[in-house]
Amino acid sequence: MSQSLRLGAVLSLSAALCAAPVWADAPQEATLANGLKVVVKVDRRAPVAVSQLWYRVGSVDEVSGITGVSHALEHMMFKGTPKVPAGEFSRRIAALGGKENAFTSRDYTVYFQQLANHTLGEAMALEADRMAHLNIAEADFASEISVIREERRQRTEDQPTGVLFEQLYAAAITANPARQPVIGWMADLERMRADDLRQWRERWYAPNNATLVVVGDVDPKAVFQLAEQHYGRIPAHTLPARAVLPEPSPYGERRLTLKLPAQQSYVALAWPAPRLSKLDEVDPYALDMLAAVLDGHAASRLPRTLVREQRLASSVGASYDMSGRGASLFTVIATPAEGKTTAQLEAALRSQVGKLAREGVSEAELARVRTQLKAARVYEKDSMFGQAMKIGQLEALGFSWRDDAEIDRRLDAVTPAQVQAAARRYLTDDRLTVAVLAAQATPPGQAPAAPLTEGGAHVR
Amino acid sequence: MFANWRAGAALLLISLGWLTPAQAVDIQRWQTAHGAKVLFVASHDNPLLDVRVDFDAGNRRDSADKPGVSDLTLTLLDAGTDALSEEAIKARLADLAAQLSGSSDIERAGVGLRTLSDPAQREPALALLADMLARPSFPAALLAREKAQMLTALREAEDDPAGRGERALRRLMYGAHPYALSARINADSVRRISRDDVLRFWRAHYTARRAVVSLVGDISRADAERIAEQLTARLPAGADALKPIPPVSAPAQGGREQLLHSGTQTHLFLGMPVLRRDDPDYFPLLVGNYVLGGGGFDSRLMKEVRDKRGLTYGVSSHFSPMEQAGEFEIALSTRNAQADTALKVVEDTIAQFIAEGPSEDELAQAKRHIIGGFPLRLDSNLKLMGYVSMLGQYDLPNEWLNRYPDKVAAVTLAQVRDAWKRRLSLAALSQVRVGPKPAP
Numbered sequence: 001m002s003q004s005l006r007l008g009a010v011l012s013l014s015a016a017l018c019a020a021p022v023w024a025d026a027p028q029e030a031t032l033a034n035g036l037k038v039v040v041k042v043d044r045r046a047p048v049a050v051s052q053l054w055y056r057v058g059s060v061d062e063v064s065g066i067t068g069v070s071h072a073l074e075h076m077m078f079k080g081t082p083k084v085p086a087g088e089f090s091r092r093i094a095a096l097g098g099k100e101n102a103f104t105s106r107d108y109t110v111y112f113q114q115l116a117n118h119t120l121g122e123a124m125a126l127e128a129d130r131m132a133h134l135n136i137a138e139a140d141f142a143s144e145i146s147v148i149r150e151e152r153r154q155r156t157e158d159q160p161t162g163v164l165f166e167q168l169y170a171a172a173i174t175a176n177p178a179r180q181p182v183i184g185w186m187a188d189l190e191r192m193r194a195d196d197l198r199q200w201r202e203r204w205y206a207p208n209n210a211t212l213v214v215v216g217d218v219d220p221k222a223v224f225q226l227a228e229q230h231y232g233r234i235p236a237h238t239l240p241a242r243a244v245l246p247e248p249s250p251y252g253e254r255r256l257t258l259k260l261p262a263q264q265s266y267v268a269l270a271w272p273a274p275r276l277s278k279l280d281e282v283d284p285y286a287l288d289m290l291a292a293v294l295d296g297h298a299a300s301r302l303p304r305t306l307v308r309e310q311r312l313a314s315s316v317g318a319s320y321d322m323s324g325r326g327a328s329l330f331t332v333i334a335t336p337a338e339g340k341t342t343a344q345l346e347a348a349l350r351s352q353v354g355k356l357a358r359e360g361v362s363e364a365e366l367a368r369v370r371t372q373l374k375a376a377r378v379y380e381k382d383s384m385f386g387q388a389m390k391i392g393q394l395e396a397l398g399f400s401w402r403d404d405a406e407i408d409r410r411l412d413a414v415t416p417a418q419v420q421a422a423a424r425r426y427l428t429d430d431r432l433t434v435a436v437l438a439a440q441a442t443p444p445g446q447a448p449a450a451p452l453t454e455g456g457a458h459v460r
Numbered sequence: 461m462f463a464n465w466r467a468g469a470a471l472l473l474i475s476l477g478w479l480t481p482a483q484a485v486d487i488q489r490w491q492t493a494h495g496a497k498v499l500f501v502a503s504h505d506n507p508l509l510d511v512r513v514d515f516d517a518g519n520r521r522d523s524a525d526k527p528g529v530s531d532l533t534l535t536l537l538d539a540g541t542d543a544l545s546e547e548a549i550k551a552r553l554a555d556l557a558a559q560l561s562g563s564s565d566i567e568r569a570g571v572g573l574r575t576l577s578d579p580a581q582r583e584p585a586l587a588l589l590a591d592m593l594a595r596p597s598f599p600a601a602l603l604a605r606e607k608a609q610m611l612t613a614l615r616e617a618e619d620d621p622a623g624r625g626e627r628a629l630r631r632l633m634y635g636a637h638p639y640a641l642s643a644r645i646n647a648d649s650v651r652r653i654s655r656d657d658v659l660r661f662w663r664a665h666y667t668a669r670r671a672v673v674s675l676v677g678d679i680s681r682a683d684a685e686r687i688a689e690q691l692t693a694r695l696p697a698g699a700d701a702l703k704p705i706p707p708v709s710a711p712a713q714g715g716r717e718q719l720l721h722s723g724t725q726t727h728l729f730l731g732m733p734v735l736r737r738d739d740p741d742y743f744p745l746l747v748g749n750y751v752l753g754g755g756g757f758d759s760r761l762m763k764e765v766r767d768k769r770g771l772t773y774g775v776s777s778h779f780s781p782m783e784q785a786g787e788f789e790i791a792l793s794t795r796n797a798q799a800d801t802a803l804k805v806v807e808d809t810i811a812q813f814i815a816e817g818p819s820e821d822e823l824a825q826a827k828r829h830i831i832g833g834f835p836l837r838l839d840s841n842l843k844l845m846g847y848v849s850m851l852g853q854y855d856l857p858n859e860w861l862n863r864y865p866d867k868v869a870a871v872t873l874a875q876v877r878d879a880w881k882r883r884l885s886l887a888a889l890s891q892v893r894v895g896p897k898p899a900p
Contacts, residue, residue: 045503045505045839045840046835046836046838046839047835048835048836048839078757086767087757087763087767090756090757090758091757091758091825094755094756094757094758094825094828094829095825095828095829095832096828096832097828097829097830097831097832097833097834097835097836098832098833098836099833099836114836115832115833115836116832116833116835116836119832142770143767143768143769143770144770145770146770146771147766147770147772147773148773149795150725150770150771150772150773150793150794150795151773153723153724153725153793153795154725154773154774154793155773157723157724157725158621158723158724158725158793159620160619261722262619263615263616263618263619264612264615264616264619297553297554297557298549298550298551298553298554298560299547299550299551299553299554300554304547304550308546308547308605311605311608314608314609314612314613335612335616337608337609337612338608338609338611338612339608368554368555371554371555371556371557372554372557374557375557375576375581376557378506378507378508378576379508379559379574381505381506381508382506382508382840382841382842383840383842384839384840
């Protein structure tokens with residue numbers, strides 16, 4: 001099949017390929033005339049390559065009524081083109097010994113293959129073919145959307161923590177589409193049409209909205225050549241303007257009490273937090289370091305105080321992602337220890353956060369986190385997939401892989417005063433959303449009395 | 461190029477030729493003075509070191525009246541040593557940026573350490589690991605805390621229909637065999653565990669003669685030898701031999717169980733004990749399973765249940781080879797109303813596969829995938845470590861790994877058909893169903 005594609009491809013490398021300056025161990029990049037950016041990082045530890053195609057589209061680009069469309073389209077990308085029938089993509093990659101799959105996040109949709117280095121061109125031919133020629137057949141869509149509904153049932157509706165996080169985001173964020181679940185609300189999955197996906201694809205799937213990342217035992221020039229050969233003919237198109245994603249300031253504390261047939265209780269706290277939009281901001285780095293002080297290593301603060309010293313929690317974690325395109329949350333989530341109530345645990349968590357604002361963190365605590373970061377930069381080199389992820393994320397979020405070192409430098413430079421200032425500014429009671437999932441001792445085996453996860457919009 | 465992707469034989473040869481010489485992993489082996497097995501792979505690409513020390517101390521070594529002692533023992537290794545408190549251990553690990561991870565399953569328990577290979581970090585981190593293994597203090601107060609943690613975890617596990625189903629299936633498949641002990645841990649047995657139980661378990665099982673030390677990373681052979689001695693020299697002597705694990709007597713007729721669970725989906729599990737590590741049918745069964753349900757989107761189960769009918773998000777089958785017969789298992793979940801339909805499709809697909817085996821094309825595809833993808837299994841230190849420590853655990857030779865692709869290539873259609881017919885049957889599969897009560 002791809003023979004024709006291959007023969008027809010433009011083989012000449014034009015001036016459009018502007019190779020970047022090269023230094024040891026660093027990635028190299030080129031941009032095709034149609035706007036597709038290609039980043040290659042050489043890692044010769046094994047004769048393999050990982051290839052990831054990042055489209056800059058995810059659930060933050062979706063509007064109410066079609067939530068989940070990015071993810072649904074990701075599923076349908078395996079359903080064939082005029083030249084490659086449904087199911088053939090997976091079969092051909094498998095025949096090459098490769099592994100392949102895809103994932104969708106709030107910010108991006110990524111298709112990847114891991115395979116023997118000498119088969120990279122074949123994988124690229126298939127990936128380029130579906131970028132340009134995907135066929136979304138009605139019957140395939142009808143079957144696949146029911147698969148996606150099963151995915152939602154399995155991973156969200158029947159998982160207490162799945163419901164908890166979905167509800168926490170929807171409650172803590174008011175207007176920004178980051179409040180929507182990536183998989184989409186069930187009601188939207190019930191009424192979604194194949195045409196929604198076709199339009200979504202036409203709008204966002206273009207070489208000028210994508211980055212190809214390859215890591216492995218490859219020659220960068222050869223990879224650029226393959227990219228030109230397979231993607232070069234796909235025309236660029238004008239991308240729609242990205243909506244400015246709104247988020248009004250909170251007016252006071254919000255509280256959510258979840259009733260689920262679960263035996264384990266949870267307490268979650270969430271504060272809207274800034275995302276990193278420019279490299280030279282301060283607060284996102286400070287919040288990132290703070291999350292690591294609280295929960296980033298063996299001796300971090302929250303497990304030490306709440307699990308080991310006070311024995312109020314059986315587990316506790318803090319999380320913040322500065323890198324999204326939409327609204328971000330700083331979250332703390334914990335489960336009560338044996339015999340402790342969610343109220344006791346919530347009070348203890350709030351007291352820990354209050355202490356941060358009053359007393360800040362110590363230079364020693366930050367030094368310990370810097371030690372972790374430094375080692376993590378070595379440890380992450382053990383995974384080719386992880387290295388590709390890092391490059392792809394930066395590119396998809398509007399940064400460059402070159403910014404990686406600068407981001408590290410800025411994290412290292414965070415001071416205790418900056419952390420305390422960020423905690424005071426963002427982790428306040430008036431900005432807080434508390435979600436409590438209190439264990440309900442319902443008799444096992446009853447189907448849920450009411451749909452708990454669709455905001456009352458369950459259709460069927 | 462794609463035009464001849466069906467020409468299996470040609471592609472197979474190419475893959476093999478490309479793989480074998482360059483990819484052979486150089487695994488060095490020796491024994492420490494106290495009898496511990498050591499496996500070492502030098503890897504100098506990145507300045508890091510991974511170490512694991514594993515013991516025959518998994519759940520199968522629990523006693524039937526107090527399952528859970530094995531897990532608790534492992535959990536408490538970093539709760540304090542003769543020299544350091546729990547907090548001091550954690551602070552030191554953090555300052556060294558060393559990553560400690562306990563892992564336990566049915567057959568083994570052990571501790572892994574990832575550290576920078578620079579001696580400034582590496583040496584203190586290894587000294588700490590050696591102390592945790594050989595001089596744990598098992599403080600009584602922390603035993604109480606960790607028991608409470610286990611009770612919480614048990615309750616949390618009751619909220620997960622997939623976990624409940626797996627455990628129920630394990631009990632059905634293995635009955636009174638030690639391989640079911642992990643699924644018999646309960647609140648009552650945990651409450652009854654004493655510090656003496658833990659101490660006794662540690663003394664009997666965390667011994668040098670039963671230790672497997674695996675090292676992958678940026679160190680020399682001489683360093684590896686010294687480290688292996690350091691990690692095992694002070695371990696308990698443990699004079700008594702452990703009881704051999706008895707063979708599994710799998711019933712010809714599998715059991716059935718229905719567990720009630722609130723939810724929108726019903727979870728289905730089918731399984732039976734089948735595969736030993738040294739099983740003569742090892743490769744025919746594993747290669748065949750790629751076709752049935754091991755090959756992801758390329759497998760029959762995924763095509764029949766998900767792609768054609770949209771009944772589930774995921775369905776797969778797998779073998780877990782163990783010292784004695786490990787399980788063959790299929791798991792899926794589907795909307796409550798269509799559970800019977802999905803189960804029927806799964807059963808029909810299995811029955812047909814057992815009766816007829818794969819086609820020539822399917823077998824060729826399975827081999828191409830497994831052989832062609834073999835280098836992906838070894839492309840990081842962490843993945844290598846998984847294989848290296850497994851070879852040590854089961855006393856398998858280096859050839860097992862380095863000749864794996866050849867063994868797969870040699871599997872014939874007749875062998876696959878024969879092995880599946882002899883070793884599996886629909887009737888012998890135990891079945892567990894987890895979900896709301898079906899409507900009358």
